[in-house]
Amino acid sequence: MSNWALILYCGLITYLTRFSMIALIKKEMFNDRIRQILSFVPSAIFPAIIFPAIFINDKGLFEIDDNPKILAAIIAMVIGIFSRSIIATIFSGLASYWFLIFVV
Amino acid sequence: MKSNFKVFLKGIIDVSPLMIPVVPFGLIFGVLAIDIGFTPIETMAMSLIIFGGASQIVLLQLFSGGASSLVIISSVGAVNSRHLLYGAVVSEHLSDLKLIWKIIISYFLIDQAFAISNEYLKKNKDNNRYFHLVGGGATCWVIWQSTTFLGIILGAAIPEKLGLSFAVPLTFLALLVNDFRKFINVIVIIISGLVATFGYNYIPFKAYVIVAAFAGLFTAMILTTKNKRI
Numbered sequence: 001m002s003n004w005a006l007i008l009y010c011g012l013i014t015y016l017t018r019f020s021m022i023a024l025i026k027k028e029m030f031n032d033r034i035r036q037i038l039s040f041v042p043s044a045i046f047p048a049i050i051f052p053a054i055f056i057n058d059k060g061l062f063e064i065d066d067n068p069k070i071l072a073a074i075i076a077m078v079i080g081i082f083s084r085s086i087i088a089t090i091f092s093g094l095a096s097y098w099f100l101i102f103v104v
Numbered sequence: 105m106k107s108n109f110k111v112f113l114k115g116i117i118d119v120s121p122l123m124i125p126v127v128p129f130g131l132i133f134g135v136l137a138i139d140i141g142f143t144p145i146e147t148m149a150m151s152l153i154i155f156g157g158a159s160q161i162v163l164l165q166l167f168s169g170g171a172s173s174l175v176i177i178s179s180v181g182a183v184n185s186r187h188l189l190y191g192a193v194v195s196e197h198l199s200d201l202k203l204i205w206k207i208i209i210s211y212f213l214i215d216q217a218f219a220i221s222n223e224y225l226k227k228n229k230d231n232n233r234y235f236h237l238v239g240g241g242a243t244c245w246v247i248w249q250s251t252t253f254l255g256i257i258l259g260a261a262i263p264e265k266l267g268l269s270f271a272v273p274l275t276f277l278a279l280l281v282n283d284f285r286k287f288i289n290v291i292v293i294i295i296s297g298l299v300a301t302f303g304y305n306y307i308p309f310k311a312y313v314i315v316a317a318f319a320g321l322f323t324a325m326i327l328t329t330k331n332k333r334i
Binding site: 051 | 121122124125142146149150153154155156158159163167173176177180181184185186187188189190191192193194195196198199200203206207209210211213219222269270271272273274275276277278279280281282283284285288289292293294296297298299300301304305312313316317318319320321324325328
């Protein structure tokens with residue numbers, strides 16, 4: 001398959017995952033119970049992106065010793081819980097990560 | 105009711121903090137794609153056609169690892185299956201729109217825009233509330249395309265040592281700050297995170313994201329059966 005065909009197919013499948021539910025689901029299908037469950041979607045998906053990015057290294061190996069990302073993520077989380085600010089969370093995480101890799 | 109433009113503008117403002125980590129992410133993507141052997145035009149086309157950071161990185165990773173096209177496409181599909189859930193969540197608010205708007209908005213239904221607009225859509229009942237999602241999505245689009253372009257041009261001038269890829273998980277962490285205070289959410293977060301981490305190498309086609317998401321939602325379903333209102 002050429003690079004262009006690959007890019008087009010990947011684009012198509014990405015678009016379809018975004019469009020299908022919006023096209024298919026009607027407002028009438030919602031009730032409070034479904035709304036309640038769906039309100040957990042961010043809590044259910046985002047950790048699946050966060051955890052591997054922190055705990056698994058470039059080679060696909062689990063890394064827990066000597067991994068500054070863990071401490072930096074915990075600091076960011078604590079700052080986030082207290083500040084409730086997206087910017088403060090991101091900056092404290094990056095700042096502590098850089099501090100850990102460059103200074104410590 | 106606010107004007108369409110004001111709601112659109114609100115979307116831009118609300119999503120802006122989330123754009124800070126998108127900048128290094130886009131740069132890294134541009135650099136990596138060229139490094140792996142895609143032409144500048146192909147690299148730009150990926151950002152324009154696919155317009156999804158996670159999908160594009162997965163494409164690059166598998167492509168450079170020599171995976172077959174079928175594996176690459178199904179992995180991109182699996183990574184993207186989370187959009188099915190985003191679509192399900194926002195569909196309630198877009199149900200009455202004309203098809204053309206659904207087609208346009210679908211293109212912009214990305215993680216950051218979803219996260220920000222989900223809150224807005226829940227709190228606002230105006231008919232034009234979907235402009236918020238368009239504003240957030242369009243902002244991401246501009247940043248993603250321009251940083252891809254910069255990455256292509258700057259190439260190796262960007263130091264890898266900065267560990268900018270850590271900015272990506274930080275973005276998603278920041279999106280959960282309010283959920284860390286709720287007990288059931290914390291349980292869901294831990295379950296999903298553990299399933300993803302331990303399934304990372306064992307669940308084929310990078311489907312660990314959606315498997316973890318369903319494990320999390322299933323946990324939420326069980327924990328909320330007893331007290332219907334939290």
